[in-house]
Amino acid sequence: MVDEYEGGIVMPKKILIVDDEKTISDIIKFNLTKEGYEVDTAYDGEEAVKKVDEFNPDLMILDLMLPKKDGLEVAREVRQSHDLSIIMVTAKAAEIDKVLGLEMGADDYVTKPFSNRELVARVKANLRRREITQKSKPDENANITIGNLVIMPEAYIVEKAGTNIELTHREFELLRYLAQHMGQVMTREHLLQTVWGYDYFGDVRTVDVTVRRLREKIEDNPSTPSILVTRRGVGYYVKSPTDE
Structure with missing residues (x-):
């Protein structure tokens, strides 16, 4: 997805994947890169916060259960200084309420196991909505x-x-x-x-x-x-x- 402009050059949307399971992270990265996004990865909560500062993503796919800092802490911290969409990945449907609530502030969620097609569709939907919001009449x-x-x-x-x-x-x-x-x-x-x-x-x-x-x-x-x-x-x- 390439619709941001910088110095006349079309720039791809940036997505940060945060998951401590490298196999899952690599699969997601492959599929999103194939869709034209610029993708980076982090494997624990502390690295995720640093990558958000360095990479400045438009959207973050964030696993709830992470080493060093969990997804809850990461979301709270990055929300204070960055405007980005957050799709939370949870292992339990029972966590949905928590994920969408004030304490998390996620925009969306997917529950494991999920299909790559579903995740890509949700990424596109969230980025599309974010763009519409930024271009409000x-x-x-x-x-x-x-x-x-x-x-x-x-x-x-x-x-x-x-x-x-x-x-x-x-x-x-x-x-x-x-x-x-x-x-x-x-x-x-x-x-x-x-x-x-x-x-x-x-x-x-x-x-x-x-x-x-x-x-x-x-x-x-x-x-x-x-x-x-x-x-x-x-x-x-x-x-x-x-x-x-």
């Missing part, structure tokens, strides 16, 4: 106010009653999309395709987990939400302040 960057909640797309900030709310990249994108289509009910499948960028692969549980995490941060009472509402049997929508 000016009118899409207008602030949105919902009661005491203010969404500032251009600054990538959400405030509640004047206090900044820490959101993951995907939580912000989901809230922004639903707020920009206020009152419109969106199915999980539509959100998965539009916000996550999946054309085929994906699990609607990803949407449900992200919605629940988002409600815990923006709602006064997450168990009875008044902003991010469920339309039973259909999907989710952001309720207009005038729709009482």
Whole structure:
């Protein structure tokens, strides 16, 4: 994938693979290199943090279980100073909630064992969504106010009653999309395709987990939400302040 420009030269997207199993890492690197990406590897958490500083990747494929520093520590550390997408690799489906939550801040996940085709599709989807976000039209960057909640797309900030709310990249994108289509009910499948960028692969549980995490941060009472509402049997929508 080659759509970044530097001095008139087309530059490939950069991907960092972090996995302590060299065989797996080599296979992933081979497949992504074949797709036209520039790929580097790291085999433990400490090396991963250094490689992010040196290599400056657009996306990192990060295994949750690593020597020296686990994926949780690595994600927290690199998020403080780098804008990149993170696809977390987990061995257990039960870890999905943790991976997509505040404590991790991952944009996406895959569960072992996974197919190379699935991983490549997720890489493309995440990079495509990241590019769209960076190229948002000016009118899409207008602030949105919902009661005491203010969404500032251009600054990538959400405030509640004047206090900044820490959101993951995907939580912000989901809230922004639903707020920009206020009152419109969106199915999980539509959100998965539009916000996550999946054309085929994906699990609607990803949407449900992200919605629940988002409600815990923006709602006064997450168990009875008044902003991010469920339309039973259909999907989710952001309720207009005038729709009482």
